[in-house]
Amino acid sequence: MIWVGAIIVLLTFVAIVKRYETRLVLFLGGLAMAAAAGKPLAAMDAFAKAMVNEGLVTTICTVMGFSYVMSVTNCDKHLVHLLAGGLKRVKPILVPGAVVVTWVLNIALPSTAGCAAAVGAVLIPTLIRSGVHPAMAAACVMSGTFGSTMSPGLSHNPFVAKLAQVDVMTVIANHAPAVLVVLAIAAPMLAMVAYWRKEGPDAERAAAFQGDGQAFKVNLLKAIIPALPLLLLVLGSKQLGVIPTVTVPQAMIIGAMLGFLATFQNPQEISKGFFKGMGDSYGDIMGIIIAAAVFTQGMQIIGLTGAMIEKMKASQDIAIYAATFGPYFLAILSGSGDAAALAFNGAVTPHAAQFGWAISDMGSLATISGALGRTMSPVAGGLIVCATIAKVNPFEIAKRTAPGMVLGVIAVLLVFSVR
Helix, strand or coil: CCCHHHHHHHHHHHHHHHCCHHHHHHHHHHHHHHHHHCCCCHHHHHHHHHHHHHHHHHHHHHHHHHHHHHHCCCCHHHHHHHHHHHHHHHHCHHHHHHHHHHHHHHCCCCHHHHHHHHHHHHHHHHCCCCCCCCHHHHHHHCCCCCCCHHHHCHHHHHHHHHHHCCCHHHHHHHHHHHHHHHHHHHHHHHHHHHHCCCCCCCCHHCCCCCCCCCCCCCHHHHHHHHHHHHHHHHCCCCCCCCCCCCCHCCCCHHHHHHHHHHHCCCHHHHHHHHHHHHHHHHHHHHHHHHHHHHHHHHHEEEEEHHHHHHHHHHCCHHHHHHHHHHHHHHHHHCCCCCCCHHHHHCHHHHHHHHHHHCHHHHEEEHHHHHHHHHHHHCCCCCHHHHHHCCCCCHHHHHHHHHHHHHHHHHHHHHHHHCC
16 A cells, blocks of 8 residues: 555656646546545545635635735835835845845735736846846846745745744744845845856846836835734734734735735725635635645555654654655755645654754745745746846746755755754
8 A cells, every 4th residue: 555655656757747726636636546445435535624724714815915015005015116126226235125026025015926027027127127137137136036935824834833832923933044145145146147147137138128118106105015914923923022913814914914004095995815825815815725634644555654764763854854855855846845845844743842843943944945945947937037137047947046046945955953
C-alpha cells in the first residue's frame, strides 16, 4: 500500500507540474489513496471537515474581501502611486527600491497575481520610463512578491497557526527574521544583476519616454487605508500589545468601513466588492486547502505519512531538506507555491516535534520556500502578468529573479537550522 501511495503522490505532482487544475488533482489523488486503502468515504469526511475550518475561512475570506474593497475604491492605486512617485526620485536605488516597494505592497495585497497586476500596472511603466530595461522592470515587481509571507491573509500563515495552536501574528513574528534576510539578499542581488547586464536606469532609454505617461494625483488619505488593518494587527499583537487585541476579521472589516468613509463611494458597490472577494477567495484559496486536506488524509490512510515520518526520525536533516527543497522545486516547476507547501504542512508538519522541530518553524520553512520557488518560476501566474505588462518573454524575467531566490532559499534554510 505504501508503494501504491507513493506512485499516486508522484502522479499527482506530475499532473500539478503539467498545470492541470490543482484542486481537482489533489482531490483525486487523495481519493485514489483512500479508495486503495478501502476507505473512500474518509476522503469525503476530510473534505467536509476542511470546508468549515473556522480559523482559516474567517481569516482568508475577510482579508480578500478587504482587498477587493481596496480595488473598488481605488485605494490600492493611490498607495502604489504614492510609493512609485517617491521611488522615481532616488534613481541610484531604483531597482532594489522597487523590489522593497512591491514586497511591502504584497503584504497588504497578498494575492501574487493580484499584486503583480495592481503594482505592475503602475511600477513597471514607471521603471521603464526611468530607463530600466523592460525585463528588469518586470523582475523588480516579481522579486518582491514573496512579501505575502508576512501577511495574515496568506493561506499558509493561519494554516500553520492552527497546527501550532497559536495566533497568526505569532507565526508571522516567528518567521519575520528569515523573510527579512531574504529581502536583504534578493533586492541587492537583483541590483547586481541589473548592473552586470547593464539594465538599470539609463539616460538614453529614459529619453525615449520623455513626456510619456499620465500624471496621477495621489490622495494621501486613500493611500494609507490599505495599510491600516495591518497596523491594527501589529499594534494589537502579543508582541507589542499597544492596543487591545484585534482579530484578523475585525481588522479587515474595520478597514473596509474606513475605505468607504475615505471615498464616500456607493456603499452597495463596496458591499458587493467585499462579499465577492470573500466568495472568490473561498473558491480559489480555500478550495486548494480543502483539496489538500483530502490529499493528506489519503496519504495518512494508505500509510504513506507514517512511513515518511519513520524515515525522517532517523535524521533531522532529511526533514529540514524536505521542508525546504520539496515545496521550492515543485513551485518552480508548477508555478504554484501552494500545492506542495500545503500538502507537506498537512502531512508532515503536525509531527515536527518528532524530528526535534517546532511546528511553526517547519511550517513556515515550507511556506517561505514555496513562495521563493514560485517567484522564479516562468509559469507562475504573477510572473506571466508581469511579462504581459512589460511585453517580454516570461523566461527573461525568471532568469533575472532566479539568483536572488536561489540565495534566498539557502539563507532561509540556514536561518532555521541555527535556531
